[in-house]
Amino acid sequence: xxxxxxxxxxxxxxxxxxxxxxxxxxxxxxxxxxxxxxxxxxxxxxxxxxxxxxxxxxxxxxxxxxxxxxxxxxxxxxxxxxxxxxxxxxxxxxxxxxxxxxxxxxxxxxxxxxxxxxxxxxxxxxxxxxxxxxxxxxxxxxxxxxxxxxxxxxxxxxxxxxxxxxxxxxxxxxxxxxxxxxxxxxxxxxxxxxxxxxxxxxxxxxxxxxxxxxxxxxxxxxxxxxxxxxxxxxxxxxxxxxxxxxxxxxxxxxxxxxxxxxxxxxxxxxxxxxxxxxxxxxxxxxxxxxxxxxxxxxxxxxxxxxxxxxxxxxxxxxxxxxxxxx
Amino acid sequence: xxxxxxxxxxxxxxxxxxxxxxxxxxxxxxxxxxxxxxxxxxxxxxxxxxxxxxxxxxxxxxxxxxxxxxxxxxxxxxxxxxxxxxxxxxxxxxxxxxxxxxxxxxxxxxxxxxxxxxxxxxxxxxxxxxxxxxxxxxxxxxxxxxxxxxxxxxxxxxxxxxxxxxxxxxxxxxxxxxxxxxxxxxxxxxxxxxxxxxxxxxxxxxxxxxxxxxxxxxxxxxxxxxxxxxxxxxxxxxxxxxxxxxxxxxxxxxxxxxxxxxxxxxxxxxxxxxxxxxxxxxxxxxxxxxxxxxxxxxxxxxxxxxxxxxxxxxxxxxxxxxxxxxxxxxxxxxxxxxxxxxxxxxxxxxxxxxxxxxxxxxxxxxxxx
Numbered sequence: 001x002x003x004x005x006x007x008x009x010x011x012x013x014x015x016x017x018x019x020x021x022x023x024x025x026x027x028x029x030x031x032x033x034x035x036x037x038x039x040x041x042x043x044x045x046x047x048x049x050x051x052x053x054x055x056x057x058x059x060x061x062x063x064x065x066x067x068x069x070x071x072x073x074x075x076x077x078x079x080x081x082x083x084x085x086x087x088x089x090x091x092x093x094x095x096x097x098x099x100x101x102x103x104x105x106x107x108x109x110x111x112x113x114x115x116x117x118x119x120x121x122x123x124x125x126x127x128x129x130x131x132x133x134x135x136x137x138x139x140x141x142x143x144x145x146x147x148x149x150x151x152x153x154x155x156x157x158x159x160x161x162x163x164x165x166x167x168x169x170x171x172x173x174x175x176x177x178x179x180x181x182x183x184x185x186x187x188x189x190x191x192x193x194x195x196x197x198x199x200x201x202x203x204x205x206x207x208x209x210x211x212x213x214x215x216x217x218x219x220x221x222x223x224x225x226x227x228x229x230x231x232x233x234x235x236x237x238x239x240x241x242x243x244x245x246x247x248x249x250x251x252x253x254x255x256x257x258x259x260x261x262x263x264x265x266x267x268x269x270x271x272x273x274x275x276x277x278x279x280x281x282x283x284x285x286x287x288x289x290x291x292x293x294x295x296x297x298x299x300x301x302x303x304x305x306x307x308x309x310x311x312x313x314x315x316x317x318x319x320x321x322x323x324x325x326x
Numbered sequence: 327x328x329x330x331x332x333x334x335x336x337x338x339x340x341x342x343x344x345x346x347x348x349x350x351x352x353x354x355x356x357x358x359x360x361x362x363x364x365x366x367x368x369x370x371x372x373x374x375x376x377x378x379x380x381x382x383x384x385x386x387x388x389x390x391x392x393x394x395x396x397x398x399x400x401x402x403x404x405x406x407x408x409x410x411x412x413x414x415x416x417x418x419x420x421x422x423x424x425x426x427x428x429x430x431x432x433x434x435x436x437x438x439x440x441x442x443x444x445x446x447x448x449x450x451x452x453x454x455x456x457x458x459x460x461x462x463x464x465x466x467x468x469x470x471x472x473x474x475x476x477x478x479x480x481x482x483x484x485x486x487x488x489x490x491x492x493x494x495x496x497x498x499x500x501x502x503x504x505x506x507x508x509x510x511x512x513x514x515x516x517x518x519x520x521x522x523x524x525x526x527x528x529x530x531x532x533x534x535x536x537x538x539x540x541x542x543x544x545x546x547x548x549x550x551x552x553x554x555x556x557x558x559x560x561x562x563x564x565x566x567x568x569x570x571x572x573x574x575x576x577x578x579x580x581x582x583x584x585x586x587x588x589x590x591x592x593x594x595x596x597x598x599x600x601x602x603x604x605x606x607x608x609x610x611x612x613x614x615x616x617x618x619x620x621x622x623x624x625x626x627x628x629x630x631x632x633x634x635x636x637x638x639x640x641x642x643x644x645x646x647x648x649x650x651x652x653x654x655x656x657x658x659x660x661x662x663x664x665x666x667x668x669x670x671x672x673x674x675x676x677x678x679x680x681x682x683x684x685x686x687x688x689x690x691x692x693x694x695x
Contacts, residue, residue: 049542049543049544049545050513050542156631158631159631186398186399186569186632187398187569187571187610187613187614188398188609188610188613188627188628188632188647189627189631190613190627191612191613191614191615191625191626191627191628192627192629194615194625195624195625195627198624213542213543215543215617216614216615216616216617217615219615219616219617219620220615220616220620220621220625221615239620240620243617243620253544254543254544255617256547257543257544257546257547258543258572258617259546259547259550259570259572259573259575259576260572260575260576260616260617260618261571261572261574261575261599261611261614261616262575262599262618263575263576263595263596263599264596269547271544271547271548271551272544272548273548274498275512275514275515275545276512326617326618
């Protein structure tokens with residue numbers, strides 16, 4: 001049994017017509033039919049351009065946002081509409097690390113209090129007391145436990161992200177959604193935090209949903225990778241098969257656009273033209289067709305269904321074809 | 327060129343660079359580079375002490391070439407670009423050294439001359455186009471202003487030029503876009519509008535400060551492509567400031583790696599990536615996950631944090647984080663290494679002897695990359 005099973009998840013945000021008040025416009029389909037599974041101890045990378053719905057997906061899975069449709073099952077229980085006490089208990093198992101290490105810590109609270117907040121909210125007293133446990137957590141993530149009473153502004157970006165990690169692992173959750181946890185950090189610091197996340201995962205058999213736009217980081221950390229575009233899944237495969245044999249033209253374009261630290265290397269470069277279409281008014285048929293180099297009339301007419309073309313390699317495209325791009 | 331002397335060894339570097347064979351054909355006729363920055367210092371007095379943001383930086387750049395300046399936040403790369411543009415004037419910053427653009431020392435010219443150079447002969451693309459564009463004016467009127475500051479030109483012919491330029495930077499439907507405000511543009515389109523504004527007077531020097539950092543990779547690829555094409559067309563010199571070694575590998579001819587306000591390594595792009603010669607550059611390369619190959623091992627981060635520019639560590643600024651300081655024959659925490667030529671046209675600032683560095687890189691760093 002998978003730890004997490006998400007089936008046909010949708011999150012639509014209502015919009016209001018600017019001219020006639022109180023009439024609804026077309027909803028923004030931020031996540032539109034996403035299905036995935038995740039095993040204990042596994043890392044699923046969620047990649048895509050900004051606006052593709054990857055953060056909304058992460059937040060909806062954690063029930064920070066109420067799903068519009070679809071189901072979320074955690075350890076076999078349907079938690080799609082969990083509320084109140086049930087939701088509070090669920091949060092012991094599901095945690096989050098946020099992108100912005102500045103905005104996600106209360107500047108008026110010392111970090112000891114920030115890291116202790118999960119114990120307080122869940123009314124849990126760890127053996128040995130809260131303070132001792134918090135200091136052990138600080139030590140675990142590479143912070144000096146003596147800095148217990150310092151405030152967030154006294155820490156660097158990398159250290160603040162470690163505080164966020166300590167808070168997320170305080171209750172020994174089974175799943176953490178990491179929303180761009182390293183993209184605000186410098187390269188040399190990025191590697192420190194990635195290594196920390198990997199170590200903690202190995203110790204505690206944690207599962208991660210790792211949301212990032214950086215395909216190199218995702219390749220390094222993920223077991224499987226899901227590529228999203230405009231609220232929909234384009235391709236889902238295990239890491240090696242996705243990076244070595246991408247089949248969806250969007251995945252190929254995305255990968256070919258990433259600069260590689262090796263000058264004068266001949267690479268395929270698939271340039272996508274134009275911008276992401278509005279998720280309020282997505283293209284008919286395949287949502288990627290307006291920027292796809294392979295699009296035909298069929299793509300405008302028919303929505304491509306996800307098909308498992310190789311074991312574990314699912315592609316939603318009418319014309320999937322393996323192409324090496326990296 | 328060799329008249330600048332300073333204790334940091336910049337003079338030696340300059341002399342050795344004087345014999346440098348340039349790759350551009352025009353260089354044979356003129357020995358002087360288009361842009362020459364000599365021993366640039368920029369510091370900011372603050373209540374806590376003096377922030378030495380740039381501490382003795384020397385580089386040059388030929389037309390049609392691209393220099394990549396790489397470094398982490400707080401390494402002084404943006405301050406360098408602002409100094410070249412003369413944007414520290416009127417602030418508390420103390421700037422010294424020389425910045426020669428053609429035949430003018432930008433640190434000596436009058437404010438008025440500088441204003442006439444800025445936007446015409448040299449232009450800058452900022453990281454965040456939303457805050458660099460004025461929210462109250464249409465894109466078109468902001469671009470027209472950029473022309474009219476420097477030229478007497480009728481509004482209708484300025485308009486034609488603006489619409490043409492918007493089209494050239496890849497903005498679809500430029501006539502309609504001309505009338506729109508910055509908030510109506512997407513991030514990528516805004517950055518294109520910024521590039522259009524920077525290029526509208528055909529500048530000979532273009533400084534791009536992290537122009538693609540806020541953008542998605544697909545849009546980044548479009549913008550880098552655009553900059554390359556425009557450079558081929560206009561022959562501008564480009565300074566590309568970035569923290570991304572991938573971007574540098576893709577676009578730069580020369581690379582300057584900055585750490586703690588100083589240059590630690592300066593080389594042609596191929597040499598920098600094939601024979602990186604400074605432990606900090608090694609650190610950057612080994613801490614990056616790569617798209618094109620899977621690392622079996624863990625990433626090798628650079629330990630610790632970047633230095634505070636108020637209290638730069640004594641000796642080599644990188645020594646507290648350096649994993650190789652035990653190989654240095656001299657005390658790294660006392661002696662300040664000079665920027666010396668390790669190989670032809672390849673300078674770096676490290677006490678470890680060059681052959682030993684080559685060995686360390688080959689044996690300890692390269693296998694893990």
